[in-house]
Amino acid sequence: MAKVKLDNLNHSYVPNPNPEDYVLKNINIEWNDGGAYALLGPSGCGKTTILNIISGLINPTSGSILFDDKDVTNLSPLDRNIGQVFQFPVIYDTMTVYDNLAFPLKNRGFDSSYIDKKVKEIAEILELSSTLQNRASGLTADGKQKISLGRGLVRSDVNVLMFDEPLTVIDPLLKWQLRSKLKELHHEFKNTMIYVTHDQTEALTFADQVVVMYEGVIVQIGTPTELFETPKHTFVGHFIGSPGMNILPCDVSDQNVTCFNHQIKTSSDLKNIQSNSKLEIGVRPEFIKFSSTGLPAEVKNVSDIGRYKVVECLVSDQKIKVIVNEGEEVTTDRANLEFNSNYTKIYQDSWMVS
Amino acid sequence: MSKKTLDNKAWLFVLPMFILVAFNAVIPLMTVVNYSVQETFGNNLFFWQGIDWFEKVVNSERFYNALGRQFLYTGIILVIEIPLGIAIALTMPKKGIGVSICLVLMSIPLLIPWNVVGAMWNIFALPDIGLLGYAINNWLNIDYNFTQQPFSAWFTCILMDVWHWTSLVVLLCYAGLISIPDAYYQAANIDGAKPWSVFRYIQLPKMKKVLTIAILLRFMDSFMIYTEPFVLTGGGPGNSTTFLSIDLVKVALGEFDLGPAAAMSLVYFLIVLLVSWVFYNLMMRNEEN
Secondary structure (H helix, E strand, O other): OOOEEEEEEEEEOOOOOOHHHEEEEEEEEEEOOOOEEEEEOOOOOOHHHHHHHHHOOOOOOEEEEEEOOEEOOOOOHHHHOOEEEOOOOOOOOOOEHHHHHHHHHHHOOOOHHHHHHHHHHHHHHOOOHHHOOOEHHHOOHHHHHHHHHHHHHOOOOOOOEEEEOOOOOOOHHHHHHHHHHHHHHHHHHOOOEEEEEOOHHHHHHHOOEEEEEEOOEEEEEEOHHHHHHOOOEHHHHHHOOOOOOEEEEOEEEOOEEEEOOEEEOOOOOHHHOOOOOOEEEEEOHHHEEEEOOOEEEEEEEEEEOOOEEEEEEEEOOEEEEEEEEOOOOOOOOEEEEEEOHHHOEEEEOOEEOO | OOOOOOOOOHHHHHHHHHHHHHHHHHHHHHHHHHHHOEEEOOOOOEEEOOOHHHHHHHOOHHHHHHHHHHHHHHHHHHHHHHHHHHHHHHHOOOOOHHHHHHHHHHHHHHHOOHHHHHHHHHHHHOOOOOHHHHHHHHHOOOOOOOOOOHHHHHHHHHHHHHHHHHHHHHHHHHHHHHOOOHHHHHHHHHOOOOHHHHHHHHHHHHHHHHHHHHHHHHHHHHHOOOHHHHHHOOOOOOOOOOOHHHHHHHHHHHOOOHHHHHHHHHHHHHHHHHHHHHHHHHHHOOOOO
């Protein structure tokens, strides 16, 4: 197990890149030994590139990767001693499940009694014991993903285990089971695990700390609670949460924040606001409630999600979503919206004003 | 009780294909079957012979000699072309301008008409004026004359076939290779697999299906080969390169023994069918889906 540090990483897939060619820009991350981390972002944001740089399949254009303060930037994937589970199950079709699990150990020249012990131990944990002698190609998708995972776990000295959207091809019910299994394994082995996904549920339930990426830049690193309560960037606000954060245009003058000519209280420090910047208010649907005073709005649509209702309101032509608890009355026509000022933030050019 | 809908009009859609297959396969084959059990001296006069011709074929030393030559020839070209084809496919570039160049170069031999291939190699290998024949005789100082020495004739036939058909194996293998997702190589790299293991456990298994097709095609085509060796050597010197098809044509057209030739064709056909069937089933016995 190791601490993983990415130091000033930049990457471009073209040889002599212009600034706009970079798919990763100035990435600095420090992941502690034994933690469970997630890289979250939409397709094409650079998260898989980061993963492949950590595993050594791609050489970064500039910057370095450190495992336990040792620079591994120029080491091959083999020498970095990592495990990786890919989006689609990668198994050796002609081998049995047993041989698949033993393969990384055999290649490293361990003796057969050690290999046997280790393979059986991991198979037990992954619930593969009964199929050990079957051909791996006959297994279901989740069984195959367990094998890929097992090939990382059999080596007790792996520095970091990485997952590249490993649940993409798994059925919904099994997805949930496999995710719990991963959590369980993390508790048991205390491996450093990095999990790449575009699914917020997967990221937030798996990781202690989530790195949110957007267009090659890290927009926020934080615990699931931090990402929910204080999104540092409007992208984090609307990407995480269901539905995402409401982003509304606003004006600031003389310590007053106005939104659609209505004064709003926020928890942002207005001293830090510069003029000539684009200003917006961000507030999650969970932190808005109907009251007698507040921003006047028109109720357009109510959708019942089960445990709560999502109410879609309109202020001039700006949509605002509000979450109300199941059983709470919703007026059908005009309403006033009150924002919880602790969770109402101002965003200057998309970044939160602290 | 549910009433089953019967609409026999659907058969009309199958009819054109049925007629086509009947005229290009079933009817000619039945004609051969008809000939194989009768004797004819022309003038549309036929005499019933029963299974005499078949007995004659399976007891004929001449047939076994041709069959032996045929198996040897097919065996040799498979042993050369399949590994060579795989090796070339493995070294071909995966992206860039090189891909198109290689694919075009590989396709050229496949586009040349078979009798032209035979004629080309005939001239190419002539000991006095052909580049190959001249080079072997005068530069390597090896006595080489494919019109007189059986070994030289075989050598030339095999070289010609390898030149003509290895491309087919290469193209099929290449198609199999480029369809392997990168993740497999990445995983193998992480697992510490040596290049040989990558070939043995990833590339070869992933190429299994295309290789099966390649081997089947090369088996059937080489087992039935006629034009190229006929143009090159005419079956000689002596009978040394008289493969089954060449022998069959000699019997049927040279000696006008239509009955024995028909019986021989059927035995020949059944051998090809049997070997292909056994091979295909062996290769596919562990495949799911």
